[in-house]
Amino acid sequence: MTVTAATGTVVAVSRDEGHHFSKPTHESIRLLAGLGVEGDAHLGVTVQHRSRVAQDPTQPNLRQVHLIHGELHDELRAAGYEVAPGELGENVTTRGIDLLGLPVGTRLRLGGQAVVEVTGLRNPCVQIDGFRSGLLKQVVGRDERGRVVRKGGIMGVVLTGGEVRPGDRVGVELPEGPHRRLERV
Template identity: 35%
Template sequence: MASVLSLNIGRITPTEHATPGETGIDKRPVPGPVAVTAPGPKGVGGSGLAGDRIRDLRHHGGDDQAVYAYAAEDLDAWAAELGRELRPGMFGENLTTVGLDVTGALIGERWRVGPQVVLEVTTARIPCRTFAGWLGEKRWVRRFTERGVPGSYLRVIVPGEIRAGDGIEVLHRPDHDVTVGVAFRALTTDRDLLPRLLAARALHPEALAQAEKGEPIVLDGP
């Protein structure tokens, strides 16, 4: 059964790789329970997890990026390639999952996490220079993009509390074939896929706008 291997909360730390000079990417495991709610519109609302700090509200947080999930299996694969330990939360994820194909999740797919919370998959995570600076790996934005296992942002459909170890149940899979992986490729490296994203109406509004214009996202960072 899929589950939350680690529940991770961010703190604000200094950085020279982000315009505000600070970042909340440094997320650390906590046992919970942690309250999960829709935080409000982007630019105003931060994280969907109580106590999780987000510094740059222009690009992070808000209802459509309330929670970020990354698969432990993919984190382990990166650790093996980089030859270093990558603890849960190291990629800035709130939920380090196990037994769940996050890249293969459909846009609009809904997960029940624990007994209460329901989350909806909205889009793929796009790497940036803050992420690259935090990890300190050369050509990280390009390498992360080429690998194509970005993790998923989620919106909160039903609020509640979650804990480390909670089970994850897929409640609903929409009737289209636009996965997180497809959305990521369309938005970054394969603009020919952009029209395909229009079938996924639950897609993050900014990503949907890119698809409608036929313009991929310009990556920020080496």
């Protein structure tokens, strides 16, 4: 792993025991190695996302932790959408790190102990328009070359557990190259 100078901050942490679109914020969350966020509906070794369970419940859970960059909330606000941390279903809202630009296998050190390995991009679905009409077009679009751009955050698995709180530092460790771009998981 290559440690980079990039550091950011945890803005908010969220979890929800039910399969709801939004997750309420909390003073802290506990990450459990190999499982995800304690008390969250997506906790588990195997996939917990309902549509994916219906396809194949034995798939590994590459979506244990969902992270969104707080800068997305700023961008959405500028487009006329008020969105607060946790409302897009993320467990960890960060600021100061280009999450979408990280390669697969990047390790994020959250707070004093927790380590999350980045597995890929969140693939926003039509439920997001149920939350705020028209929001899907804000978080999924196309770049100048016509490629799909997903801005709905990244997913990861917990390598090392620990408490995570707002105000905690986020350290970034890039994997050895060559780097693989994030794809939807």
